Amino acid sequence: xxxxxxxxxxxxxxxxxxxxAPELFDAIWTDVDTRYGGFAQRGVDWDALGDTWSxxxxxxxxxxxxxxxxxxxxxxxxxxxxxxxxxxxxxFHSNRVYREAIDDGAFDLDAIRDGELGGDYExxxxxxxxxxxxxxxxxxxxxxxxxxxxxxxxxxxWLDGERDADALILDLRHCFGGDFTWPLVAFAPFTxxxxxxxxxxxxxxxxxxxxxxxxxxKLEPEGRVDARPMVVLTDRYTISAAERAVLMxxxxxxxxxxxxxxxxxxxxxxxxVMPNGWVLTxxxxxxxxxxxxxxxxxxxxxxxxxxADEALLAEGRDTAIEAAVAVLRAP
Amino acid sequence: MTWILLxxxxxxxxxDSGLELRWGVAARLRDDEVFTEIPYRGVTPVxxxxxxxxxxxxxxxxxxxxxxxxxxxxxxxxxxxFGVTDAHPVTVGATPFTRVRLDYAVGGAVVxxxxxxxDVGGASLNxxxxxxxxxGWTSVFGxxxxxxxxxxxxxxxxxxxxxxxxxxxxxxxxxxARSPYAANDDPYIAANRSHEGVASFFGxxxxxxxxxxxxxFAPRLDGALAVPVSERFDLVAHADVALVLxxxxxxxxxxxxxxxxxxxxxx
Numbered sequence: 001x002x003x004x005x006x007x008x009x010x011x012x013x014x015x016x017x018x019x020x021a022p023e024l025f026d027a028i029w030t031d032v033d034t035r036y037g038g039f040a041q042r043g044v045d046w047d048a049l050g051d052t053w054s055x056x057x058x059x060x061x062x063x064x065x066x067x068x069x070x071x072x073x074x075x076x077x078x079x080x081x082x083x084x085x086x087x088x089x090x091x092f093h094s095n096r097v098y099r100e101a102i103d104d105g106a107f108d109l110d111a112i113r114d115g116e117l118g119g120d121y122e123x124x125x126x127x128x129x130x131x132x133x134x135x136x137x138x139x140x141x142x143x144x145x146x147x148x149x150x151x152x153x154x155x156x157x158w159l160d161g162e163r164d165a166d167a168l169i170l171d172l173r174h175c176f177g178g179d180f181t182w183p184l185v186a187f188a189p190f191t192x193x194x195x196x197x198x199x200x201x202x203x204x205x206x207x208x209x210x211x212x213x214x215x216x217x218k219l220e221p222e223g224r225v226d227a228r229p230m231v232v233l234t235d236r237y238t239i240s241a242a243e244r245a246v247l248m249x250x251x252x253x254x255x256x257x258x259x260x261x262x263x264x265x266x267x268x269x270x271x272x273v274m275p276n277g278w279v280l281t282x283x284x285x286x287x288x289x290x291x292x293x294x295x296x297x298x299x300x301x302x303x304x305x306x307x308a309d310e311a312l313l314a315e316g317r318d319t320a321i322e323a324a325v326a327v328l329r330a331p
Numbered sequence: 332m333t334w335i336l337l338x339x340x341x342x343x344x345x346x347d348s349g350l351e352l353r354w355g356v357a358a359r360l361r362d363d364e365v366f367t368e369i370p371y372r373g374v375t376p377v378x379x380x381x382x383x384x385x386x387x388x389x390x391x392x393x394x395x396x397x398x399x400x401x402x403x404x405x406x407x408x409x410x411x412x413f414g415v416t417d418a419h420p421v422t423v424g425a426t427p428f429t430r431v432r433l434d435y436a437v438g439g440a441v442v443x444x445x446x447x448x449x450d451v452g453g454a455s456l457n458x459x460x461x462x463x464x465x466x467g468w469t470s471v472f473g474x475x476x477x478x479x480x481x482x483x484x485x486x487x488x489x490x491x492x493x494x495x496x497x498x499x500x501x502x503x504x505x506x507x508a509r510s511p512y513a514a515n516d517d518p519y520i521a522a523n524r525s526h527e528g529v530a531s532f533f534g535x536x537x538x539x540x541x542x543x544x545x546x547x548f549a550p551r552l553d554g555a556l557a558v559p560v561s562e563r564f565d566l567v568a569h570a571d572v573a574l575v576l577x578x579x580x581x582x583x584x585x586x587x588x589x590x591x592x593x594x595x596x597x598x
Binding site: 027037090091093180181182200202204205269272273285 | 365366367368369405406409410411412413414415416418421423464466467468469470471511512513514515516517518520521523524526580
């Protein structure tokens with residue numbers, strides 16, 4: 001009822017008392033406390049972080065001080081789904097890889113298009129995919145997806161259009177996620193049997209162990225099967241639904257993961273408006289492999305770890321793709 | 332029980348059978364704690380309604396379809412910068428709130444005097460809210476579907492040839508399908524898995540559950556005025572105020588008002 005009274009007050013006069021910096025900090029801390037899904041999987045002592053980062057705030061602390069305290073606290077989560085947005089500021093990424101653009105230059109789609117694909121590639125007006133053949137090994141068909149959503153049906157066309165290729169590279173580096181239910185359908189040709197690929201559960205209450213029951217998601221065959229050897233390329237910017245896409249493909253016998261570990265942020269993300277108007281996004285789920293392996297916070301490891309050499313990338317050579325070809329052509 | 336009888340039904344404007352078309356303005360103040368700590372507010376000229384009334388010897392029927400679409404905000408729009416290596420501005424601004432409701436009511440007069448009457452009966456009250464929140468660099472889809480039944484009551488009268496009515500209603504039992512506690516959970520994701528609008532819609536509505544008048548309390552108050560301009564045509568005006576209070580999965584307060592004018596053809 002106090003909230004209803006506040007709303008009616010707002011309706012009546014269009015105003016509300018300004019919360020202080022400690023009150024706002026507490027509201028944001030509480031929001032994470034009551035919604036965040038990653039405490040256990042990431043081993044976070046949220047109480048301690050709240051105590052540490054609120055200590056310097058006073059009732060007369062300004063917005064900059066609040067921002068520093070909140071972002072300092074959120075940085076400790078190092079979570080790719082935790083972002084804080086405020087007027088006239090750079091959107092804050094909790095995840096250090098994104099925040100500091102670590103190894104961001106080790107992926108360059110233009111260099112791949114002009115170099116590894118020899119300038120002969122297909123895309124669309126929105127550049128929702130890049131499809132081509134490797135110049136140095138034309139038997140390898142290449143597809144890059146910058147996200148996984150309504151662009152993933154292209155996979156079916158890619159497989160049909162590249163029937164005479166004898167090996168495949170699906171590049172999910174710098175794939176920023178989307179909606180994993182799209183690849184769950186689009187990747188059906190890669191399996192001839194039902195494969196449990198991951199399971200997830202969602203916060204459904206304010207206590208940190210308030211979660212729904214687990215839901216196991218499965219990759220199901222569609223009839224045709226494409227069993228050609230395939231490398232899935234990953235990097236630290238392979239995040240969210242893209243990581244779930246990797247989890248769909250990783251168990252398949254014809255698939256090898258090459259690259260660097262994924263970001264390690266697989267839970268579904270939501271956003272919410274804070275009392276001062278700032279916007280906070282965070283994941284509300286736990287996700288794990290069917291066998292209980294947790295990749296949250298650590299990323300899905302590749303079988304062959306390689307990071308493209310930035311200097312060679314500038315010359316049109318992607319050493320991660322070269323490593324993928326080596327895997328595909330290994331006797 | 333007394334207060335339930337005081338709350339009841341959709342809009343019974345005219346005692347005659349007829350078809351009514353209206354257009355007007357609507358305002359909304361909505362605070363859904365699943366998505367926000369601050370109420371969203373908005374006013375729109377995009378509000379319409381279509382109503383069919385059939386008056387029988389003993390019973391009156393009315394079906395009322397109405398919708399509105401408005402840009403709701405918590406305050407002034409603002410911008411932030413997104414991206415480290417390819418920075419670009421993003422705007423946190425209007426969130427499009429869309430509501431469609433379809434009500435059906437049936438009842439009869441329990442008091443009938445020369446210049447006024449009191450009708451009592453039952454109603455089916457159905458409302459769908461779509462609220463995809465604009466959060467700048469991303470967005471989160473919110474929804475709320477309510478399909479309920481409840482009592483209605485209407486007081487109607489006639490003065491100087493104009494007919495007026497005031498009606499009120501509240502669902503006593505309803506199927507409520509609302510964004511879950513964390514906005515996106517596995518059933519929500521599964522409901523969208525087909526990526527086909529109709530299938531997704533029914534999938535989302537299927538995530539609901541029956542609820543009684545507590546924790547979901549959604550009374551409406553409708554007022555209507557019909558002024559005859561000929562034997563078959565009326566000018567009509569309609570106003571309504573609706574409140575939705577819901578306690579699960581997180582508190583929701585939604586206060587809306589609408590005013591519309593139009594014409595009705597009687598038959």
